[in-house]
Amino acid sequence: MLRWTSLALVLATNVVAFTDPPSLESKEPNNISSQCQAHAWVRAPDMVPGEVIAGDVKIKLSGSCMDAESYALGLRYKEKVREDAPIPKTPKLTYNRTSMNSDLFKVRRPFGDPGNVDYNETEWKAYEDSVQNKDLWSIHEEERTAFEIKSPLTDAGRDPLSSSSTTQFGVLVPNTNYPPGLDCRVGFMFTGGTTDMISSESIYEYFVEIRFSNGTTSEIPAGMTAFAPFYLPKENNAPSVNVSLSPGPVHPGSNVKPSIDELRSNYTIEVSFPEGTNVYRNSSVNITAIVHRTGYTNRTETPVQLCAFSENDIEWHSQELQNRSQPFLPPTKLLVPSVDPVQHWGFSQGMPPRPVCHSPCREIKFAATPAPLTHEGHVFSSSSEPLSLSLCVNHDAVPDFSTYYQKLGHRVKLNLHIAPDPSEPWDNKFEKINWEKQIADVDESDWVPWTPTPTRRRFLSGDASVLSVIPTQQAPLLSTPVHYLSDKARQPVFVDSSDIADLRLMSLEERDLIAPLAQPSIKVFAKGEELSRRYCTGGDMRYPIYVGDTWVKKVLPKVADSQHEKDAVDHLFVVQ
Numbered sequence: 001m002l003r004w005t006s007l008a009l010v011l012a013t014n015v016v017a018f019t020d021p022p023s024l025e026s027k028e029p030n031n032i033s034s035q036c037q038a039h040a041w042v043r044a045p046d047m048v049p050g051e052v053i054a055g056d057v058k059i060k061l062s063g064s065c066m067d068a069e070s071y072a073l074g075l076r077y078k079e080k081v082r083e084d085a086p087i088p089k090t091p092k093l094t095y096n097r098t099s100m101n102s103d104l105f106k107v108r109r110p111f112g113d114p115g116n117v118d119y120n121e122t123e124w125k126a127y128e129d130s131v132q133n134k135d136l137w138s139i140h141e142e143e144r145t146a147f148e149i150k151s152p153l154t155d156a157g158r159d160p161l162s163s164s165s166t167t168q169f170g171v172l173v174p175n176t177n178y179p180p181g182l183d184c185r186v187g188f189m190f191t192g193g194t195t196d197m198i199s200s201e202s203i204y205e206y207f208v209e210i211r212f213s214n215g216t217t218s219e220i221p222a223g224m225t226a227f228a229p230f231y232l233p234k235e236n237n238a239p240s241v242n243v244s245l246s247p248g249p250v251h252p253g254s255n256v257k258p259s260i261d262e263l264r265s266n267y268t269i270e271v272s273f274p275e276g277t278n279v280y281r282n283s284s285v286n287i288t289a290i291v292h293r294t295g296y297t298n299r300t301e302t303p304v305q306l307c308a309f310s311e312n313d314i315e316w317h318s319q320e321l322q323n324r325s326q327p328f329l330p331p332t333k334l335l336v337p338s339v340d341p342v343q344h345w346g347f348s349q350g351m352p353p354r355p356v357c358h359s360p361c362r363e364i365k366f367a368a369t370p371a372p373l374t375h376e377g378h379v380f381s382s383s384s385e386p387l388s389l390s391l392c393v394n395h396d397a398v399p400d401f402s403t404y405y406q407k408l409g410h411r412v413k414l415n416l417h418i419a420p421d422p423s424e425p426w427d428n429k430f431e432k433i434n435w436e437k438q439i440a441d442v443d444e445s446d447w448v449p450w451t452p453t454p455t456r457r458r459f460l461s462g463d464a465s466v467l468s469v470i471p472t473q474q475a476p477l478l479s480t481p482v483h484y485l486s487d488k489a490r491q492p493v494f495v496d497s498s499d500i501a502d503l504r505l506m507s508l509e510e511r512d513l514i515a516p517l518a519q520p521s522i523k524v525f526a527k528g529e530e531l532s533r534r535y536c537t538g539g540d541m542r543y544p545i546y547v548g549d550t551w552v553k554k555v556l557p558k559v560a561d562s563q564h565e566k567d568a569v570d571h572l573f574v575v576q
Contacts, residue, residue: 035064038061038068038208039059041223041547041550042055042225043055043551044056047173047226048227048228049229050175052172053170055168055170056166057169057206059165059166067212067213067214068211069211070161071209072150072153074151074209075492076149077146077147077179077202077203077227078203079179079203080202080534081200082140082199084197084198091120091123139527140524142523142524144404146404147492147518147519147520150209153165168497169497170494170495171494172495172515174490174512175482175490175511176486176489176491176515176518179227179408180228180334180335181226181334182332182333182334182335183333183396183546185541185544186332199533201534201536203536204225204226205535206222206223207221223545224544224547226334226336229481238272238274239273239466242268243268243270243464245268245414245416246462263296263424265301266294266295267292267293268291269291273285273287274286280471281334281397281399282393282395284359286388286390287389287412289306289362291306291366291416297379297380301419301458303416303418304417305362305363306389307361307414308359308361308389308415309412310359310391310392310411310412310467311411311413312332314406315406317406333394335546337549359390360389361389364384364387367382391412391467393410393467393469397410400469409467410468410469411466412464414462415460419457420457478508489517489518491517492515493515
């Protein structure tokens, strides 16, 4: 195994520091005081199937680096999945926020707000012991490398090696569709139930490999990049689906279920898509919804408002993972520049990021219940007037794609707000006390900066996996790309920057012959080597640097200002 005798890898700052060339026997640092620090940065647009992209890499050495002999630039795509089981079932928790200062000296458990959770001490101690006992866990983490390529840089072989160099390079991207690049800094695919957790990550990353005089090598991270897959036009269906609604947990992430009331009404929502279910990123699609209620006529609960929005959805390919997991997905975003590329002609570094779009809620109108039935316990079905809602999809929404481990997609999430019948039981004591306090303080509303909300609300939710998110713009392709999981898939290859113009004149078929067939590999991590997050582990949201963002802000404006290079802009303009 590679030994880092004097290597201190600092991922959060894209810096690698080593006190002497690393060798193969030990990971312990030596006592040599002289240090060599290496930094690497890449600026390049996203990869696109069938394109040849141009970029540059800067490498900087400082300190005593006489043993460094050569550089090589690398690029790879990795995706991984981790399965944890069994996670013991969390003991029952009772939330009680009526007193924040009841006991200043009571030892608190590290969850929730101090003093706000009641629990069985014995049950919780047994739960903690079982979670911390690694012998009870079954953890499997594996990583698939779809491709990994390297190319010597022009400084290779110089004596001494230049301490600061910038080299242009090209990447020939075959006509193969690889997955879209996800921003691992903001989230990762995760599903979790009461006994299992499953997570997945992926990254396209540039790196620089430094070779030392003793034959060993060390890696420097140089930033992450993205891929913009090509999507074939497909039929834009306009289906109508019925979505059943149900209450969620009293507290998100807890196992506390809402109270059961057999007299509560049942709700379903009929959703139709007049414009179809295909929706572009950074745009909206109109939907029509009708709320259907079936319940007793002597209940006075009233549906008040319906909200609709889109959210991530995944489907695990493994049947075992489908059976074990219960969906809970944190926000997962596409890796996109923080400014809109179409605005580059009037580019300024102070440009704010694109605003996040919102899907407005709509009030619900129901016909009145027939008067003869209002005082009797009849079961009655009614429907609201049709509601027109605009469903917004953000510019960084992840488009549909089937990867090695899961299928990426989207679903429509519906939230129904209800003013419940006064006889309905409260889901927890805290909500009841808080509502009663607001009622008591309503006459003081003119003397406080906030507005009391004395109207009691209950929430139901449901979803439907019918959306198909596609990119906003695509250049036409003469040949349909093959999927990266196909036996015919090819991998990118580094090319000399001086050959880019000639390569772009070649046909897709001719360029594909230059790119070798993909040779993916899978690694299973040994017990004890598993990590919950492997690719983006720091707390600084700037790292790993997204090289496409750097290219958009620092390279494209300069190229765009040169009118004689407009043809080059047409080729380079491939960032998502």
